[in-house]
Amino acid sequence: MGCCFGRDEDKRTQVESPDERSRLLVDPGRHPSSRPINSEYGSQSPSSLTKGDEQSELNRILHKAANDVIDVSAIDSHTMEQHEYLDRARTYSSRVAVVVTGTKKPSSSLLVLPQGVSVPYTVLADEPVSLADINMINVAAENASKAVKGVKVKHREDLVVQFPQT
Amino acid sequence: MSGPGPHNLDRVPDQDGYLIINGDGAVMASSGDLENDERVAGILMNMVRLASRIKINPDKPETFKRLSVVFDDFMYVATISSSKVYVSKRRHNPQEPVLA
Amino acid sequence: MENNLERLLDETLNNPGVVGVLCADKQGLCLGVKGTATPESSGIVVALSQQAALLKPAASTAPVICLESDKGNVLVKSHEDTTLVIHKMPVY
Numbered sequence: 001m002g003c004c005f006g007r008d009e010d011k012r013t014q015v016e017s018p019d020e021r022s023r024l025l026v027d028p029g030r031h032p033s034s035r036p037i038n039s040e041y042g043s044q045s046p047s048s049l050t051k052g053d054e055q056s057e058l059n060r061i062l063h064k065a066a067n068d069v070i071d072v073s074a075i076d077s078h079t080m081e082q083h084e085y086l087d088r089a090r091t092y093s094s095r096v097a098v099v100v101t102g103t104k105k106p107s108s109s110l111l112v113l114p115q116g117v118s119v120p121y122t123v124l125a126d127e128p129v130s131l132a133d134i135n136m137i138n139v140a141a142e143n144a145s146k147a148v149k150g151v152k153v154k155h156r157e158d159l160v161v162q163f164p165q166t
Numbered sequence: 167m168s169g170p171g172p173h174n175l176d177r178v179p180d181q182d183g184y185l186i187i188n189g190d191g192a193v194m195a196s197s198g199d200l201e202n203d204e205r206v207a208g209i210l211m212n213m214v215r216l217a218s219r220i221k222i223n224p225d226k227p228e229t230f231k232r233l234s235v236v237f238d239d240f241m242y243v244a245t246i247s248s249s250k251v252y253v254s255k256r257r258h259n260p261q262e263p264v265l266a
Numbered sequence: 267m268e269n270n271l272e273r274l275l276d277e278t279l280n281n282p283g284v285v286g287v288l289c290a291d292k293q294g295l296c297l298g299v300k301g302t303a304t305p306e307s308s309g310i311v312v313a314l315s316q317q318a319a320l321l322k323p324a325a326s327t328a329p330v331i332c333l334e335s336d337k338g339n340v341l342v343k344s345h346e347d348t349t350l351v352i353h354k355m356p357v358y
């Protein structure tokens with residue numbers, strides 16, 4: 001049938017060359033050089049057996065925090081030259097200009113309501129739809145339903161076609 | 167939630183209730199049968215969004231001025247004004263004399 | 267026979283003020299279209315009709331939906347699994 005008013009999704013995936021979508025910082029979880037932080041807290045407190053649960057919980061939180069930290073100094077980041085900064089700045093500003101001045105994104109028309117009328121009261125209080133129109137569409141819809149029931153697919157040719165084998 | 171406002175919606179003839187919905191779909195004012203009726207508000211909001219994508223006139227980009235949903239005994243009428251949706255539930259009397 | 271549907275659409279188009287008709291099935295597939303109505307709109311009108319039916323789930327018949335403007339009206343009504351749309355211009 002095909003989708004009416006369907007929109008192509010932005011199918012762009014991660015691009016090889018660095019652009020505005022490439023990550024500046026690498027995920028530390030996958031980065032081999034990210035240092036594990038020593039949990040000195042745990043080793044320093046042998047007398048805290050009674051608080052073992054609490055201690056292990058604290059350790060767990062500490063490890064979690066350590067894992068979430070992106071250690072910027074440990075990442076051998078690709079240092080950008082001055083001209084690269086300028087290039088990127090130019091690319092970004094030109095793309096922003098296109099977005100701002102270009103045609104409105106079609107998806108926004110789904111969210112933004114049209115301006116509409118100035119005095120809603122007069123529109124709502126106006127005469128209702130004429131009975132003649134209501135009757136006309138009622139009769140026509142009923143007849144259409146009957147007519148559609150009579151529509152049958154007549155097959156005149158075989159659905160499966162055998163190609164001659166060579 | 168209810169009460170008369172500058173919109174005058176409580177004076178719509180044959181009315182059983184009204185709703186005023188903002189662009190996010192939240193009910194801003196309501197009365198009568200439609201008092202706090204978020205279900206009806208949501209459905210009508212969907213309908214208004216769908217309906218504003220239908221061209222009334224093939225030559226002009228104009229969309230509807232009023233959306234009516236007519237049942238046997240009552241009808242909902244909706245319109246858009248300054249990015250808000252105004253809905254009135256009105257009694258519908260099909261026996262009214264109509265001479266074609 | 268689809269001739270019946272064709273004939274019905276032609277007959278409806280002959281009513282005063284009617285400038286377009288469209289017939290669609292419950293999935294939004296356009297089964298027939300004449301005049302100013304466009305087949306692309308069939309999915310939207312069927313969705314509109316399905317939303318309208320939710321307003322009164324106990325109703326035995328579907329409501330008539332009417333989009334009104336100064337330049338004309340669009341009437342939508344579903345009967346069983348078929349939706350009919352009529353585009354109408356004001357007649358003076």
